[in-house]
Amino acid sequence: MNAFNFSADGGHGSAGTFQSTTVVAVKRGGVIAMAGDGQVTFNNTVLKAKAKKVRRMYEGKVLAGFAGASSDAFTLLEMFEKKLEQYMGSLARAAYELAKEWRQDKYLRRLEAMLLVADTANIYLINGAGDIVEPDYDAIAIGSGSVMAYSSALALLENSALGAEDIARKSLEIASRICVFTNSQITIETLEKK
Secondary structure (H helix, E strand, C coil), rough: CCCCCCCCCCCCCCCEEEEECCEEEECCCCCCEEEEEECEECEEHHHHHECCCEEEEECCCCCEEEEECHHHHHHHHHHHHHHHHHHHHHHHHHHHHHHHHHCCCCCCCCEEEEEEECCCEEEEEEEECCCEEEECEEEEEEEECCHEEEEEEEHHHHCCCCHHHHHHHHHHHHHHHCCCCCCCCCCCEEEEEC
């Protein structure tokens, strides 16, 4: 399984599936920014241009974004939110417990979705195999345009003074020019360390 795309077909979905892609998270200067494009496709048809794929959770203290089959992603977001409540906002514990349940449940293992979750200190990718990845760098992306968005974010982190929000936005703008399953209708949420 590719670390960025949730399916063997490169993240573009099997026949007859709804897809939602691309999401990027960036950390810089005490700010976490998570951005998602707005495009939802069914096979090769764009059905929606302004979908919101990034959400605030747990009293606005956690960000979550998804890529993959929409219904699968909403199922996982709901489960993650319950874990956050259960573990009183502990991002690491909620992510670990969700991944553990995801790996052990036969039904959940078939879900074609990925999540990015973040608080002011950490970013985690939770993939379709129930793995948790904490990135080495201060950026990570999921979905069909993930490689382009991730590469752009890393380049901007290393070669500019832009803040996290601007890097996240610019990374998705660049990905939208290259990936046909990513558009430039961008939603961004930020958290700032206090």
